[in-house]
Amino acid sequence: MSWQVHLPALVVSVPLLGAFISIAMVKPRLRNLWFATILVATTILAFLMWRYVAINGTLVYVMGGERWNLTLPSGMTLPIRIIMEVDAFGAFMALAGSIATLASGLFSVRFLDRVNDGNKFVALFFLLFAGMLGLEVTGDFFNFFVFLEIASVASFGLIAFWRDRPEAIEASFKYAVLSTFVALIFLIGVGILYGVYGTLNMAAIAKNMQVGFLEKLALVLFIVSLAMKSGAVPLHMWEPDAYGQAPAGVSCFLVVVGQASLYGMFRIAFSVYGQAFEGSVLAWVIIVLGLLSMFIGVIMAVIQKEAKRLMAYHCISQTGYMLMGIGLGLLALSSSQAMSEYGFTAMKGGIFHIINNAMYKGLLFLTAGSLFYATGTTNLNKLGGLARKMPYTTFMFAVAAAAIAGLPPFNGFVSKLLIYESSFVVHPFLAVVAMVTSILTLASFVKVFQSGFLGPSRDDLNNVREVPLSMVVGMMVLCVMIISLSMMPNWVLANLIEPAARDLVNQASYIQAVMGSGL
Amino acid sequence: MKGPRVIFLIFFVIFVGILCQGLYNIHPYGEPRVSAMDDYFINNAQSERAANNVVTSIVFDYRGFDTLGEAAVLFTAVMSVAALFRKEE
Amino acid sequence: MRPLSIVVRTICNIFAWFVAIFGAYVILHGHLTPGGGFQGGAIVATFIALLLVAHGGKSFLGWVKKEIFSSFEGAGLVAFVCVGFLGLSTTFLYNFLALKGGLFGSAVPIGPNAGVLNSSGTIALANIAVGLEVVGGLSAILIFMFLGMRYVSEGGKEGVKDDK
Amino acid sequence: MINNIPMLTVGALFVIGLYGVLFKRNIIKIAIAVSIIESSTNLFLIVLGYRTGGSIPVYTLAGEFKKMVLPTPQALTLTAIVIGLATTALLLTLIMLLYKHYGTLDVHEIRRLRG
């Protein structure tokens, strides 16, 4: 037994420990060092976990059990302890999320010097990190709820971090009420499943699942609450407010936290309900949510004039691509012919889009943050001619904008291509909406580029200089990731995306990992 | 602003009706359907973990990780309140 | 917050300590009786709240620094996580003390019994750690909200300062 | 029907809370309504685990008992209560700051972010 079996526990508890200790850091230099250390350590742990899962298959870990893989105690048919279950999809999400977090953390180091209480920012940042990773490794419904709450509460604090700005408090308050309510209906869903099956483990519930009225009701509550947390369209109103008002590093981070909720939704739809759920209503609900998110998100983004608010609307529309891609996979789940025809391709596209979005959307938020750092505003009407003064930021922005718009050499194009071609098989309308969305995305980023970076230089921005080195390094991490994802798409598809898609589809192996190895 | 309120009220009634139907369907009050996991706790908490209080043995041992998370939520709330009421810069 | 009248303060000085002691009892007997770290911690935090209300914030903060509560909280949580890490030779949060003899290691009679204080392993340790954390955390929330009241009432105008 | 009164209480609390969140204008009342929904959820979990005639799941000086109520929902409820406490504290803090900045508690006037 190598120490690596403990990785699912370590990957959550190390950032938690970092958060608890960080309030004792008195000196700013020490605190920054601690911040960077824990971030890098957790990223390495996430990478090791991904590698372990890639080599050894699905990893289960029994919290506090006699053995790490003793999921069923003798004589029991139900697991009794909390079980962490990491398959390739979860490990992939954790890896993508922690890379984006590393970048936003490096970006935020200099930001900490400007505030009075950097320790609290660091603690909240780590807690949000732990919450996000916990969502992605857990295999237990109630534990999922707990991590959802950690992530939510930490993000309320971080969104409102600039408490002297009324808008930040307002955004945080709206998000807080909505997300508390949504977490409560999630808990009601968990309670319903507990009342019916007497257990809280996802795999055990999946094994005994017989879909009736109660299960469907619980499914509705889960889907709606997680769709709201990830910002799908009829429930997206909080997202532009929150992402637009949070500090820039946090906005970059909130993107991956939203994707963690999306992960939970797919996990419940595929691994818990899966083939037990007859008919294609669920898949169509997810696809329609995706379509609405794509189109309305981007169409609202075109008319925004605040850079971060515009990017937040784009975040909604990118969420739509993932919802549609994976919803198409769910549509094809019951027939293997449809799966090989379009379903698997669509899922590959959707999952590839998750990592792409984490990288380029994070980078865009970081460039918006450095615009704010340098000029003090993100209102596009007040910016202009910054390309000469901030060459690195301009370059990064151009790369990220090209990638998000799906211009050919970049990675955004690959995932969008996979989604276009597979959705065209199901119905041409889906592909048309996806393409129109892509075009409007390009249009709105051309607008940002034109009014923010191009044009003659303004008198009131004469003193603007390039942002400090650590911020550039933070952006550079994501930029390098984007370029390498673009330059070797087939390696990425074969090693990162395909195992994740295969494990997500394969409900039997998910159940087997927990329920099969009992004595 | 009269219109949206009425729509919300209608759908509010629908949602609550569905939810109450679900609550009614779960099981009769006082007779849980399945209790294998809970019976395991009740029978084995004393012999496995030497804990007289079964609830505490669940909170801190069998589902200890939840409790860690919950303590972290409280910590998060304290940190958020402290960050929002921090000293003036 | 102004201090309350002398009657309230005197009564509070005498009886608040019983609250604290009862809270400590609930924390320490968490593995035997109903209650535990959270409940006991909340009771002890009531003690702090009583003192804060009766004597007013200014004199209370003259006696105790608010950093003490933060450090209580941090210490409790670090202790809890360390209990988890110490079990790591088996699994995270493994109960490595129960039924081993030694600290909190005695067995208990099966069935209803009078209770053995020295039992249940890390459950008792975690109870104490969480108790510390909750005392610190709830008191810190109270104190920060008290301090925040001043911040809220003195401003009142919007958008005071735009801290970049 | 009479046996299901705890379930009905859950439903009634949920309705009251959700009505408050949707149709009340004072943000403190909205926070209270969120707390009421929280209570209904906690009560729901407790109700799930009740067994008729069961005693509390604590062996210390338990005396004679036939069966115990299910302990897991109680543990879950403990966790959910603390989480609810944390979110309520944070909501109240945000309300204090909102009052400082906007000078009002009416939810219809706190709408600077729109469009």
Added chain:
Amino acid sequence: MVLGTVYTGFGFWNVYAWVMFFALGALIVLFLRSTGRGDYEKGTYQDEVFYGGNPVPQDGEDLAVPASSSYWGFTKALSRFYDVLVSIHTGILSDYMGILVVTVAVISILILL
């Protein structure tokens, strides 16, 4: 060229083909640039801005098109659609909660029936 090729199930796509395409474009641009006039000098009348014959404003703010004017025609043409869409984002928390409840109800009707 196996490296960089992605098979989508319907066709394939290669990233290096695109990179080479862009490199070719860059070469052409460089070639065109090299054929430019040799008597160009910086700092003379040659790089002055031509502003329709009018005097050029000193501050760049007067020259730039503000971001809220971009795509004016587009938003104008779709203004009825946009009015509806913007009016949904009222900024009032109660409305957001109401939309959430409506969504739950609609999805539960769809899935439960």
